[in-house]
Amino acid sequence: MQPAVVQLHNVSVQLGPVLALSDVHLTINPGERVAFVGANGSGKSTLLRTLHGLLRPTQGQVQLHPTCRQAMLFQRSHVLRLSALHNVALGIWLDRAQGHSWAQSRARAVTALQRVGLSAVAQQSGRQLSSGQQQRLALARAWGRQPDVLLLDEPTASLDPYAKREVEALMAAFADQAETTATLLWASHNLGQVKRLASRVIYLEAGHILADLPVADFFNAQLLETTSPAAHAFVQGELS
Ligand SMILES: Nc1ncnc2c1ncn2[C@@H]1O[C@H](COP(=O)(O)OP(=O)(O)OP(=O)(O)O)[C@@H](O)[C@H]1O
Ligand SMILES: [Mg+2]
Incomplete structure (x- = not known):
């Protein structure tokens, strides 16, 4: 098995008075397409910045693969x-x-x-x-x-439907160019897009990971309701 592209061990990030990430354990493997979802302020951007090595954790460790190259597209480019x-x-x-x-x-x-x-x-x-x-x-x-790893923070948030689809197609093209090694990590409020592109979905609430599931399981309402009632309530709220 190939080594992880990035791992977080017990990571907490304090930003001023806010504990933006709390005791996060996470392993990202090569070739994964991981979508981070959650309400405003749940910690998605903080998590992406931490995975990119831009934010130093207050507690815990970030282990970046020594030769994996990362590039990030920010919420405001x-x-x-x-x-x-x-x-x-x-x-x-x-x-x-x-x-x-x-x-x-x-x-x-x-x-x-x-x-x-x-x-x-x-x-x-x-x-x-x-x-x-x-x-x-x-x-x-x-x-x-x-x-090798592309991180994108709400890459299609302010775009019209046509432009959204175009950017989405480019994200898919990035991931498809080297299916087993190109890794896509992104934050999104667009659950349709998550369904179309992700292989794995991580749901955040107040800096905690409350669900970390393969995409099919995340969108299986019955299963999600039992494994993570909070994530289920979020998805139902977004879909309604
Ligand atoms: N520089 C900062 N100083 C203090 N608090 C911050 C800072 N940046 C973020 N926060 C706080 O950390 C928490 C997580 O913010 P973050 O930007 O990671 O959320 P988010 O899930 O990306 O939200 P959004 O969906 O609005 O982009 C929020 O409570 C936010 O107010
Ligand atoms: Mg954000």
């Missing part, structure tokens, strides 16, 4: 006042672990923009793109770094 092409190229070039020259970074950026369907606007300012295009740009920037 920062598009720079540069062309779309330079936004992506800079992201790749600044990833010093890869050590690409500017010319190599630029060439990879061209490919990444092509992949997300933004070649036609490569020379336009990133800031002038629509929000759907900006989200695809952020995805190109993350994917262009050729990560």
Whole structure:
């Protein structure tokens, strides 16, 4: 069996007065597509940031695979006042672990923009793109770094249905390119999307993991009601 891409052991994260994560145990294996769901403030973003190594736990340990490359797309993506092409190229070039020259970074950026369907606007300012295009740009920037693990924080939250489907298709394409090794971790309020894309669903409430199930079990209402009444109530609330 391949080693885990990331593991959390007894992890708690205190942010100011808030215990945003509380005693979390979690193992993410290569090839998994894990969706994090839960109400606003339940700790999804905090968990993603912790898994990405951005937040240091107040207690417990984060064990990152030494050679797995991660890239994260944040809840609010920062598009720079540069062309779309330079936004992506800079992201790749600044990833010093890869050590690409500017010319190599630029060439990879061209490919990444092509992949997300933004070649036609490569020379336009990133800031002038629509929000759907900006989200695809952020995805190109993350994917262009050729990560093994892609973390996305509500990647389709503010998009119209068409743009949502486009970004969703790109997430699936990332996961499908190397089915057994590409790992997708994302936070979502969109249960339809979770059903379509996830292999495993983790439900959070007030910083606790209250359900961690294969996708089919999570959406089996009868089963969920017995294994995790809190998650069941959440799903019913979201679906109603
Ligand atoms: N920088 C911070 N300082 C203090 N508290 C914070 C900080 N960031 C987050 N929190 C708190 O930590 C808890 C978890 O927040 P988090 O952003 O992880 O939730 P979330 O599940 O991503 O919510 P949403 O669905 O709204 O994005 C919340 O109570 C939030 O108010
Ligand atoms: Mg969040």
